[in-house]
Amino acid sequence: MLLVLVVCACGIGSRSATESKPIVLGYSQLGDESTWRTQNSRSIIDAAEKAGVKIMFDDAMQKPENQIKAIRSFIAYKVDVIAFSPLVETGWDTVLHEAKAAGIPVIIVDRMIDTADESLYACALGSDFYKEGRRAGEFLVKKYRGSGRPVRIVEIGGTMDSTPAIGRYQGFRDVISSDPNFSVIFSDDGDFMLSKGKEIMRRVLRLYGPGDLDVLYSHNDDMTFGAIEVMQEAGIEPGKDVVIISVDATQRIVDYLKDGAVNCVIECNPNSGSQLMEIARDVASGVGVPKRIYIEETVFDEYADLDAIAPRGY
Numbered sequence: 001m002l003l004v005l006v007v008c009a010c011g012i013g014s015r016s017a018t019e020s021k022p023i024v025l026g027y028s029q030l031g032d033e034s035t036w037r038t039q040n041s042r043s044i045i046d047a048a049e050k051a052g053v054k055i056m057f058d059d060a061m062q063k064p065e066n067q068i069k070a071i072r073s074f075i076a077y078k079v080d081v082i083a084f085s086p087l088v089e090t091g092w093d094t095v096l097h098e099a100k101a102a103g104i105p106v107i108i109v110d111r112m113i114d115t116a117d118e119s120l121y122a123c124a125l126g127s128d129f130y131k132e133g134r135r136a137g138e139f140l141v142k143k144y145r146g147s148g149r150p151v152r153i154v155e156i157g158g159t160m161d162s163t164p165a166i167g168r169y170q171g172f173r174d175v176i177s178s179d180p181n182f183s184v185i186f187s188d189d190g191d192f193m194l195s196k197g198k199e200i201m202r203r204v205l206r207l208y209g210p211g212d213l214d215v216l217y218s219h220n221d222d223m224t225f226g227a228i229e230v231m232q233e234a235g236i237e238p239g240k241d242v243v244i245i246s247v248d249a250t251q252r253i254v255d256y257l258k259d260g261a262v263n264c265v266i267e268c269n270p271n272s273g274s275q276l277m278e279i280a281r282d283v284a285s286g287v288g289v290p291k292r293i294y295i296e297e298t299v300f301d302e303y304a305d306l307d308a309i310a311p312r313g314y
């Protein structure tokens with residue numbers, strides 16, 4: 001288990017040594033599977049430094065059992081606040097009961113947990129993944145409005161049982177089900193990894209001819225890049241022969257959108273660090289916080305003024 005204690009200097013706006021000790025925040029990150037995740041970790045570590053929060057940052061390498069170990073080590077260390085981004089939704093109740101018994105408040109970040117006991121966490125800060133899925137569907141409805149022809153969709157999903165995979169799957173279907181011309185002809189989980197995007201698209205092109213698919217809906221940019229590479233090798237022109245919808249909005253995918261190689265990009269915002277530090281300070285000092293906070297997000301698509309998109313920074 002990689003456990004890093006980042007001791008941050010107290011910056012502007014932080015509490016002075018005479019006021020009280022800096023907050024110690026134990027953070028369990030689920031892994032480093034994507035460009036989005038790397039930026040999310042950077043945002044959290046940078047924000048901790050700016051806020052004068054001491055952060056113990058652990059990378060669980062895509063293993064929930066590592067996250068549980070890390071949370072237990074934060075409890076043993078008696079941190080002030082625990083935050084974590086859960087790989088999947090289930091399996092957290094026992095360790096969260098242990099944190100509760102130790103009197104340590106917990107903040108869920110990015111993804112959600114599935115629990116019947118809401119007292120196990122103080123606040124959940126993250127994306128509205130269901131809305132992201134709906135936004136992907138709304139783009140398709142707009143794109144094919146009035147075409148009256150069948151639209152065959154291939155979906156590359158995220159990690160099975162993770163909140164983004166569940167929300168993006170369901171939100172999308174709840175919108176496209178309004179038109180029987182839309183059909184998802186293939187769907188598989190790609191774990192948000194570029195290599196799996198490639199692998200799945202190779203499988204798709206073994207099952208279907210290049211002219212047999214109309215749309216690729218990919219749950220993140222890294223998987224989209226992998227799939228695009230394979231499509232290009234097969235002589236398929238992305239964005240033209242196959243309409244592409246991707247989620248995350250990294251700089252590289254925005255460049256593809258500008259070049260016409262991608263048609264719609266649903267933003268998933270990784271920059272939750274500064275909001276997290278504010279919430280951590282509040283919960284550490286007993287100030288009430290909302291139970292659920294959604295981070296702001298938008299959509300970039302081929303109908304928008306693409307020159308107006310500010311540099312993404314990651």
Ligand code: AHR
Pocket residue numbers: 033034035036037110111164192219220221247248268
């Ligand atoms: O939970 C957010 C998702 O996880 C992002 O869309 C994806 O890129 C990341 O790995």
